[in-house]
Amino acid sequence: MKSVPLARALELAAKIEEFPLGECNPSDDPDMQWAYLTGFIDLVRPFIAAVKRVGDSDALKLLTPLETSPEHISEAYEYKANLQGVIDYLREVSSDDAVSKDPMGHQSKRISRSLAAIIDSVLSGSHQRLNSIFLSAGAPKPIPEGSHAHKWRDWIMTAGRDPNVDNCEFIGALIEEFMDVPPLPSSGQSDVFGIDVSDLEGEQVRAYHEKRKRLEEALAAEGLQYFRGGRVIPTGTAPEEIGQPTYRPTSPSPASVEEVLTQVLKGLRRAMYPLTHRRKDLTTLIVLCHVCPRHLCLASGVAQHGQRGRRRASSTSMRRRMVAIE
Incomplete structure (x- = not known):
């Protein structure tokens, strides 16, 4: 409309x-x-x-x-x-569907030509590599023909007009590597084979920061902001509000002391006699443990003291225990 x-x-x-x-x-x-x-x-x-x-x-x-x-x-x-x-x-x-609703209810504008041009300026790599990046980001097929000078900008504009493409996710996927992987700082080497490496490295870092600042300003002009991980969201929206996982307990918490006692008593016999109440089709392992006469070493790593349940072996240095691992 x-x-x-x-x-x-x-x-x-x-x-x-x-x-x-x-x-x-x-x-x-x-x-x-x-x-x-x-x-x-x-x-x-x-x-x-x-x-x-x-x-x-x-x-x-x-x-x-x-x-x-x-x-x-x-x-x-x-x-x-x-x-x-x-x-x-x-x-x-x-x-075009110039203004569409995204799943969160925000207004998602089309990708402007100026923003497409700036995104195009930060992309680098071969045709094959960039084709793969665009397709994985959700760009519509077919892959357009053309040279580096026009192909990527035109493809960005085509994707921005496609109602099936989420523009924020698409932009984020395209610029994620550029934004999250800056060039390495200067190595400190001043002369390698007669070339002043430190100046070249410093120039690369400066050029990167200039491009990044220009891209951030272009996003801000469109009412967007970038967060690490390829997240492009409307300005003023906190990143934790996007895709925040919701905790859902696997079972309801007890509502009273009686329910707590009931759950404890249900598992008491199993805790006291784990071998008797073990599950079917369990793998039985033979574990050789060095133990002292007053301790039993269980596979769970818990030492049990006392006389109950202790079995003496024929050898004082080695004991064989059958332990069921669930």
Whole structure:
């Protein structure tokens, strides 16, 4: 469902495209030129106002050079041509599910072109490696063709328009390695084979931090924030609220002292005579233990003292015990 400002902008866009600006030439009567120019501007100004109300960051950037209205009919030709780019972009947005609900109920916007470009700038690796990363992140098939210069950015935009792709999870999976695995700090070596290694390593670290800061700022501009582990969530949401496991006890807790005593008494006989109440199909092990005459070494590691249950072996140094391991 389109928002009211977007629907209004698209309505005015259709009128701007239909406006017969080309029927008026710079050589025509000045009054005629003025009539065509003012009629065109009367459509452009409410169109720009509607686009601003839509609030799309990419659309606002496209509008920046169009803030000044044309003053002559010749300027209006170029102005309309530049305005067509904004109109095409709005139609592209309207054909997508630009705003969708994620499982937590947050508003999840489409991936903007500026954010896609910055994500593309931090990706590295071969085509095969990046294909694998994109597919594992949930990017839709088929794998697009093209060079490194355009392929990944276009694929990010395609995934961002797919209603079956969770944009936050998709972005997080793409940038997780870059964000969580920074380059190693300088090794301290100043000269290897005549090359100043410390300067090269320091430059890599500086470049990494610059790219990371730029990416974090781009995410913040979209109302998103990154947390370790590939988690991209709306700004202001605590990370522990995302996917926090809920503890569910396997059995209800006793509600009274009587229930506690009942549970204790049920297991008392089993605790006193474990071999008698052992489970079926248990493996019986023969364990050789060094014990003193006053102690029995059980497989559980608990020493039992006293005379009850003690069996003397024929040898004082070795005793054989049959122990059931559950």
